[in-house]
Structures are given as C-alpha cells and as structure tokens.
Amino acid sequence: MTIQEYKADFQEKCSPHFSKEEIQSFWQWFNENLIRISDSPEVENNYTIWLRELMSGKPIQYIFGYSFFHKYCFEVTSDTLIPRPETEELCELILNQNTNTPLIGIDIGTGTGCIPITLLCERSNWEFKALDISKAALIVADTNTKKYQLSNRLELMNQNFLENNLSANNYDIIVSNPPYIHPNEIESLENRVTQFEPHMALFVTNNILEFYTALFDYFEQNTNPNAQLWMETHQDYCDDVVALFNKKFTAKKIEDLSKNPRFVYVVK
Ligand SMILES: C[S@@+](CC[C@H](N)C(=O)[O-])C[C@H]1O[C@@H](n2cnc3c(N)ncnc32)[C@H](O)[C@@H]1O
Structure with missing residues (x-):
C-alpha cells in the first residue's frame, strides 16, 4: 500500500472509535513509523499489529515505545x-x-x-x-x-x-x-x-x-x-x-x- 492508502484505511477504521483530533494525532505517529520501516517486508504486518493495539486501548507511546517530554524523547515500556x-x-x-x-x-x-x-x-x-x-x-x-x-x-x-x-x-x-x-x-x-x-x-x-x-x-x-x-x-x-x-x-x-x-x- 502507498502511504496515502494507509492513511485512508487508518481514518476509515479509526473513525467509529476516536475523535477527529485523536485520529489526526495518532496518524502522525503511524505516519512517522510507517516511513521509518518502509523498506521492511514487515511493514504491512506491523501496521496491522499497531492498529489492533490502538483499537485495544493501548496508549500510542507504548505501541511505539517512546514518548516526548519537554524537549526530549524517552524510551518507554510497559514497566x-x-x-x-x-x-x-x-x-x-x-x-x-x-x-x-x-x-x-x-x-x-x-x-x-x-x-x-x-x-x-x-x-x-x-x-x-x-x-x-x-x-x-x-x-x-x-x-x-x-x-x-x-x-x-x-x-x-x-x-x-x-x-x-x-x-x-x-x-x-x-x-x-x-x-x-x-x-x-x-x-x-x-x-x-x-x-x-x-x-x-x-x-x-x-x-x-x-x-x-x-x-x-x-x-x-x-x-x-x-x-x-x-x-x-x-x-x-x-x-x-x-x-x-x-x-x-x-x-x-x-x-x-x-x-x-x-x-x-x-x-x-
Ligand atoms: C508516578 S511514577 C513517576 C515516574 C517518573 N518520575 C515520571 O515522572 O514520569 C512513580 C515511580 O516510583 C517508583 N516507585 C514506586 N514505589 C517505590 C518505592 N517504594 N521506592 C522507589 N521507587 C518507587 C515506580 O516504580 C515509578 O517508577
């Protein structure tokens, strides 16, 4: 899929569950990470896993393993x-x-x-x-x-x-x-x-x-x-x-x- 196709799919699947603002914010994380792994053969599989986790209510920071704080970016885990x-x-x-x-x-x-x-x-x-x-x-x-x-x-x-x-x-x-x-x-x-x-x-x-x-x-x-x-x-x-x-x-x-x-x- 192209990035535009991922975006369309993401918006369609998320719209029954999240507000417009949430979808916009979550998409930025997805977009960034899809681009990061775009050369990998696992990209489509990862997208499906991330989306499933998002739907389960898992915070976006735990899905991707990092969080922004002040001017910095920190690794986060479930611990x-x-x-x-x-x-x-x-x-x-x-x-x-x-x-x-x-x-x-x-x-x-x-x-x-x-x-x-x-x-x-x-x-x-x-x-x-x-x-x-x-x-x-x-x-x-x-x-x-x-x-x-x-x-x-x-x-x-x-x-x-x-x-x-x-x-x-x-x-x-x-x-x-x-x-x-x-x-x-x-x-x-x-x-x-x-x-x-x-x-x-x-x-x-x-x-x-x-x-x-x-x-x-x-x-x-x-x-x-x-x-x-x-x-x-x-x-x-x-x-x-x-x-x-x-x-x-x-x-x-x-x-x-x-x-x-x-x-x-x-x-x-
Ligand atoms: C509210 S979190 C704060 C984490 C981080 N400082 C922050 O602001 O994001 C509280 C932290 O205290 C740790 N903690 C809980 N009980 C503790 C104890 N008895 N002694 C030392 N650390 C403890 C937890 O593991 C957790 O990392």
Missing part, C-alpha cells in the same frame, strides 16, 4: 509510567528557579528518568542520582541516560525508598513524582491507565501520604542548608502535603497549567 505534561511543568519550575549554580540532587521514583535527564540536559553543571524500586524501569532509565550521554552525571540506583536503608548524603535538591493514587480511585481512572500502566507507579498501598512522610524524613536528614524539595502531588491532597512540610520547613503550593493544585515546593 514505566508514560511521562505526563504536568511533570514537564515541574521540570520547568525547577529550571526557572535555578539557573547556573551547580547543584547535586536526587530523583525519587525515576521511572524513565525523564526528570533528572531533562534537568541535566538543561544544566551542564548539575549532578543527580535517581532511584526506583523497579529494576525493569531502571533498565529503561539507563537506555535514556546513555542516549543523552549523561552516564557521568546521573547514577541510577535500584532501591525501595520506603525502606530505611539508603546511604546518608548531602543533597542540594530533591525531586519526586511519587505514586499518589489511592486504590479506591481505580474505578474512576481511564481504562488505558489502569490496564496498561504499571500499578506500582500509580498507586500507594493505603496511606495517601506515605511517600511524602518518607520524603519529609529524607529531606530533613540528607540535605544541605537551604536545600530545595520539589514534589508532584494529587490535587486533592496537595494541601495536606503543604501542611505536613510546613510543620518544620517553608512549603508552598503551586498550581499546574489547568489551575489544579499540583506541586509542592519546600525550602529547608
């Missing part, structure tokens, strides 16, 4: 969360606040590594560590680290942040987009999220503040004076996180672009 636009905003807030001062930081729950990789690409004199409980996610983070040639400034660690066995350190900045959804909310989430994204990245066990309480202790014990902590939160619990940190530090709530309370910025 990693698809990086969200709100998290791009978090990176922008951090970059706007911190220009050229050298900083040493850590990202807690790194997934694809999108947060520290973006920050390090934008600030050449920063160094980061990044940890995740998921070995499989760290393999993806490692691929992304190598892609952007950051292995000398980003150290990946396979650790459970909720266990008290992390080595002591003196960071200038801590960043975290931890799991923050209560299991009770599962019914209200979209199918493409609950069916395809790793539950370990989304859900807390029961206590909605469990990661923030651990972050409080870690921030208190492992940072320099004037250190910063930047967190993404659930919009319904953002005030609780601010109240928790204001017991000892100065914490501020920041809205995302949709005007939802989303981020908490803490100074030591």
Whole structure:
C-alpha cells in the first residue's frame, strides 16, 4: 500500500472509535513509523499489529515505545509510567528557579528518568542520582541516560525508598513524582491507565501520604542548608502535603497549567 492508502484505511477504521483530533494525532505517529520501516517486508504486518493495539486501548507511546517530554524523547515500556505534561511543568519550575549554580540532587521514583535527564540536559553543571524500586524501569532509565550521554552525571540506583536503608548524603535538591493514587480511585481512572500502566507507579498501598512522610524524613536528614524539595502531588491532597512540610520547613503550593493544585515546593 502507498502511504496515502494507509492513511485512508487508518481514518476509515479509526473513525467509529476516536475523535477527529485523536485520529489526526495518532496518524502522525503511524505516519512517522510507517516511513521509518518502509523498506521492511514487515511493514504491512506491523501496521496491522499497531492498529489492533490502538483499537485495544493501548496508549500510542507504548505501541511505539517512546514518548516526548519537554524537549526530549524517552524510551518507554510497559514497566514505566508514560511521562505526563504536568511533570514537564515541574521540570520547568525547577529550571526557572535555578539557573547556573551547580547543584547535586536526587530523583525519587525515576521511572524513565525523564526528570533528572531533562534537568541535566538543561544544566551542564548539575549532578543527580535517581532511584526506583523497579529494576525493569531502571533498565529503561539507563537506555535514556546513555542516549543523552549523561552516564557521568546521573547514577541510577535500584532501591525501595520506603525502606530505611539508603546511604546518608548531602543533597542540594530533591525531586519526586511519587505514586499518589489511592486504590479506591481505580474505578474512576481511564481504562488505558489502569490496564496498561504499571500499578506500582500509580498507586500507594493505603496511606495517601506515605511517600511524602518518607520524603519529609529524607529531606530533613540528607540535605544541605537551604536545600530545595520539589514534589508532584494529587490535587486533592496537595494541601495536606503543604501542611505536613510546613510543620518544620517553608512549603508552598503551586498550581499546574489547568489551575489544579499540583506541586509542592519546600525550602529547608
Ligand atoms: C508516578 S511514577 C513517576 C515516574 C517518573 N518520575 C515520571 O515522572 O514520569 C512513580 C515511580 O516510583 C517508583 N516507585 C514506586 N514505589 C517505590 C518505592 N517504594 N521506592 C522507589 N521507587 C518507587 C515506580 O516504580 C515509578 O517508577
């Protein structure tokens, strides 16, 4: 088939299932990838598989194995969360606040590594560590680290942040987009999220503040004076996180672009 024939077939098959805007957006991914493999004898077979996956509700980023974030393109797999636009905003807030001062930081729950990789690409004199409980996610983070040639400034660690066995350190900045959804909310989430994204990245066990309480202790014990902590939160619990940190530090709530309370910025 020619690319125009693929496009016509794609539009016809997708129109009962998706909006015009979705079809236009999905077609860009298909178009790009059909062109990429156009010399392969498997092109028609791959097209059929991709289309079947799309119809099953699989997110387009998982079908093709990559996702755009900030100015960069990250490998994603079913073991990693698809990086969200709100998290791009978090990176922008951090970059706007911190220009050229050298900083040493850590990202807690790194997934694809999108947060520290973006920050390090934008600030050449920063160094980061990044940890995740998921070995499989760290393999993806490692691929992304190598892609952007950051292995000398980003150290990946396979650790459970909720266990008290992390080595002591003196960071200038801590960043975290931890799991923050209560299991009770599962019914209200979209199918493409609950069916395809790793539950370990989304859900807390029961206590909605469990990661923030651990972050409080870690921030208190492992940072320099004037250190910063930047967190993404659930919009319904953002005030609780601010109240928790204001017991000892100065914490501020920041809205995302949709005007939802989303981020908490803490100074030591
Ligand atoms: C919401 S995702 C964020 C991923 C990435 N930072 C982002 O913003 O796209 C949370 C991440 O925390 C990791 N995680 C969950 N529980 C953890 C734990 N106890 N210790 C360390 N990492 C954990 C998950 O594997 C997941 O990669």
